[in-house]
Amino acid sequence: MGDWLRINDWVHEGSLFLSEKMMNLTPWPGESEYIGFFIEKSILCGLIFGGIMNTILVILWMERKILGRLMDRRGAITSLRSLWVGESGVTAGPWWQKVPYGLGRPIGALVGFLNKVAGNRDEKHPTVDRVNNRSWHGVWFLFPGFFQNLADGMKFMTKEHMVPRKADKWIYEIAPFLIISSTVVILGFIPLSENFYAINPKMSVLFMMAVFGVAPLGVFFAGWSSNNKYTLLGGIRSAAQLTAYEIPMLIAVLGVCIISGSFNLVEVIEFQHQSGSWNLFLLPLGAMIFLIAMVAEVERIPFDMPEAEAELVEGWWTEYGGMRWGLMFAAEYMRTYAACFLFAHFFLGGWHAPFAGVIGSIPWFGTAYLLIPGIIWTMLKAWAIFVIFAWLRAALPRIRTDQILEFGWRHLLPLSILQLVVAVLLRLYVFDSANMRDTARGGFAWDGGFGLFLIVPIIVTFVFSVLFVIYSIDEEPGDVGRPFHAQTLEPAGTHKAGE
Amino acid sequence: MGPQHPMTHGLWTLRVKVDGETVVDTEPELGYIHRGVEKICESRDFTQIVPYCDRLCYASAMTWAHSYCYAVEDLLEVDVPERAEYVRLIAVEMQRIASHLMWLGAYTPDVGNLTVFVWCLRDREMFLDLMQELGGSRMHYNFPRPGGIKRDIPPGFANRARAKIALFLERMKEYEMLLDESTIFLVRTQGVGYAKAEEMVNAGVTGPNVRAAGVNYDVRWAHPYSVYDEVDWTSSVEKPSSVKGADCYDRYRVRMTEMEESCRMIIDALDKIPGGSDTTYQSGDEKIIAKVPSRAPEGATGHHHFEDSRGESMFYLQGGGEGRGKYPYRVSIRSPMFITIPFVAETMIGYKIADIPAIMGSFDPCIGETDR
């Protein structure tokens, strides 16, 4: 198939061309390759980071909108424009006129148009009139609230930076940057498309997981250095929880790497294309473990014990304020977003269109279908995973520390080893690398007809679906007993109901 | 923890000594919003006290005003017209539902789920609206008067109440689906915060918290007042899960069933109300308010045990204050949560830090009435 939007190649050629032309003017034309490399990477990093950071707005907006629906309320529909209402309720008025050189004029025209078309300005109601500049704010087709986070960010920027008197100042200042920088580094390893990534080392999966493990250190630093009981407890909880969930997650990823035969993220995705089946259908258990462990890693409900607001106020970031708090908040969502990308890459075939083989073989439509750039598929898949994250948050309460750890060590770890075994078996006996070949039609599951390669994912998926159904219906109807206890005064497992 | 802490549901401090994550010792500290209501009431006449009693608890204003009114009727020797008793019952039970919804809404964020909070406030709005129709305000209704009620149920009220209750009863199933059938909620609440019935009674804990431990004890039938013996209801009791007493889940269940019972009561009272639920009497009509003397003689006392949303509340009044008995000489308020909070603080010892909000929240603390 191949991605026609070969951004990496274009940037590579462009920057080489540029550097050659430039360096030919200097006495060192031989160095043009290095300069070209520098330019290329700078541009790519800018593109990748910019792309992901900007689409984080989508994530935040999605979360608010989805939660609004799930919780049966409307999400906030104020927007960046709420900033335009000045002190004492006085509107800032047509602020765009103050922008020099008339650059604000298009904004003014747009606002005027929107007020005219979609506004509900009512002269009889001064309260409405007072905020008339955004009287169209609730109009659905404008994605109300999309820029709220930008507004929040601006607010954070203007806030005072406070350090508690007894805090360990150096570590206190370093911790947020440790967290955010290690998070940003992860993004550099994520390919958005076959030919669009900042860097693609051979062992990119290993490297990425290693970097993913740095942030907990920052969390612990932050918790310790704030010199506050809540932050300390949050930091320690975070350390314990992240350790407990890092291991099953790594083993789940190891399974993916084994079946793909590579530690390189691009090759993992290529394997899914070549084998003709997403890893989700080959390793459903691994996907589940990875998802659960990732929710715990990014500390979201139901695993948000480190920042449990009911007892630890805001956990390890209680003492932070202003933009440092904003950075931590952003880092949390960036990690979540990275987790979504990783899931999409590991289990959902990355940038490859779903059913590329089948749909792609339809004349006309198939050709057009395959022309959709991979970036779009990557984004869509990541967002779809994020929907699950938001959904979890709405549906479930928070688990207690000891229950989290127990679940991690006693359930997830054995299961992850089980799925490792499955992956090894599949690799050894089915997906032998000798059989691998790349075809435009989406791998040999489709080429080989109804052969082994098609049947294996079907069987695996079927088995797991049946297990899922069996587990889902095992409640005895009419049971009024109280079957379960989580008694904390005694060692787990020794307490029996009704004693 | 506190005075500004999400766990406190108000403004108080719980000093917690922890060993790692386990709670070793606790000590509550109250009084942050002590307003001196008892002293203020000594210089207000009997009608003027009613709005102050509303403000004892912002989540359950109606029941507190009624609690006061029953006591002052005991002091002034007044019999309340029957229709007024029915309207009072409807108002109080609506407030009980609203208060329990507020409790549920505050409790689920304690164990980490914000969804139910939003749902609860959504449904509480229906009952606040109904009570606004009665009292004219959204939270502090100033609805009952010594001797009766301020105004009769307005036209269309019965229709709306029936429609809203029908909807709410369906919504209860949704809550149960999201909480009772959610494993994580069960493991957070079951087996946590055991409290035995006899210990609770000895320590002064009453109301839903005792009924959760498997004892059907309710002031509404034990010391009957109003017309509770004429409407259809049973007091809600939960079977405790262990000999150790009731856990958080039991207390959650007992409040859920209590809300259902209150709905039943309201519907039944609307059917049985003398004069019919469609008629509206003028304010001051003798059918809804009795003649009340404005002065209480010296030496007269009045008290009344009342089933508040959180337990047994009581007012104790002495007549013969300033203005030749126009003001009460002494007003004393029994707040159920004032006694409960020290008990809960001891209950928490031995559990995890994460259980503190879960246990504290399950007893439904309200600091407005605690500190008075």
Place this chain on the structure above:
Amino acid sequence: MPMHKHAKPNFRNLFIKPFWMTLKTALRTFPIIGKRFSDGYHNKSEKMLDAGSLARVRGSKMNNVGKQEYSADRESSDLVPTIWRPVTIMYPYERLEDMEPWLFVPGNYNGRIGVIWETCTACKLCVKACPNDCLHMTTELRVDVLDGAEGEYGGYGGELKVGGWAAVEVEGVKERHLTRNTVTAHDTPESEYRFAEVIDLSGPSARVRWNDNGYEEMVDNGDLLVADDQIVSGRIDIGRCMFCGLCMEACSFTSFFMSNEYDGMSGFSRQDLWFDAGRTRVLKNEHQEAVDAVLAERAKKEKEKREKAKARAAAKEAEA
């Protein structure tokens, strides 16, 4: 005692039930899909409006509420029609009284205090009833509408006298009052009268000194109304008020009431919350009815009195 079927903390309940419940709720917010998940009770329109509220609502300017279907938890809004169930009223774009008119029946809602000062007799019942002492009686310069009323059985009237006060009606104020939005206004309404001190009454035109600018001027006697600076008035500290409505109940006349408005009670300092009579008074366009009623009452009494006197005089004459 029916007990809820306790579920087991198993796999199904770990994910499926809560997920399904929240999904159902989310789907319900979309009208087309939501109908399938409504379980037969959702968005069922009920008889929520009685005839009185319906009549009242029809005049509303902001929302076309007559067409709206009401359900137990207010399910539709004009503002965002694509979403069901606006649990939050999008104030100030929507107002609660338009969504749920039955909550704001005049006389039943404890809103901003309004007083028809013209009919107030300064009996101070409201001051005594107030638990918070936020009402205070004062006097102010005003035209005595009751006593100055004309007609056979009109008031006792006052007479213009030198050194006393007079007032001239300002043109156009009443019309401006008609367009004034009493719901959200945060300011004192414009006075209908311009007051002046009477200096000379000897001619057909009186010489007066205007209170507002201090200039003296000659005004036609016929234009002058009698004013008095000892007319009862009141001050209310709305920052202390707890809206219990006891003052309204205490008023045995038609003067004191609590309006349906919840706007217009904010300020930037506590002093802003001291409402003097100008802020609480009911404008002439609306209070005229009450004033007329009181006047009619007085006229009736006066008439009876005079008739009695006449009869007594007649009887005396007959005796004599």
Place this chain on the structure above:
Amino acid sequence: MGMAITSAQNKAAVDAAVAAVMDRFGGTGIEATSVEHSTGKHASFLRIISPPRQWLGLAKFLRFDLGVNHCSMVTGTHFPDGAEERGWEVAYHFMRMPVKNQASGACVEHDAATLTGLEIPLEVEIFIPLAKGDSPVVDSIQSIWVGADWNEKETWDLVGIEFKGHKDMMRVLNPHDSPLGFHPLQKQHKLRYHDYNEMYDDAQGFERKPTDSGLVK
């Protein structure tokens, strides 16, 4: 129909309690009477007026012989203009609840009509007049009813009645650093009234605060 204790049951229980108390404490100055509420169902309750000397014995009798297991409220009143022997009064309100610990998975559903004897809920009101003086003292019942613990703390805090034998007495509602002997519900403390002028001259209260600090009015 909601169940309820009938007035006959109520009357029987109160009469029995009156008889029991008078039988045990007759002649010691303790008076027990059956009093009717003057509103609602006109239910009866047990009212005891006891001298402070007898109080602890009476309390134990109530708790262990009459099964009065719930201390609802402890209240003190200050009568500065009262008689010499009644300068203070402590009022106790107790309830008898038919409450027993439950086995797992079991619950008691009282049928109100069948309750008899000590199972019938009972309301008790006890007055203990104390002599005039600066330090009214009464025996603490903290060890008998745990629920009396914080009630007594509150009564001492607000009214200033001392409870002999109370462990861990402390301020609960007033600030912990309130001056010794300051009990706001005593009658010599008048409500401070911000009159009209004071309120309007200094609405924010800025000028009042410095003069007030450290003073107890």
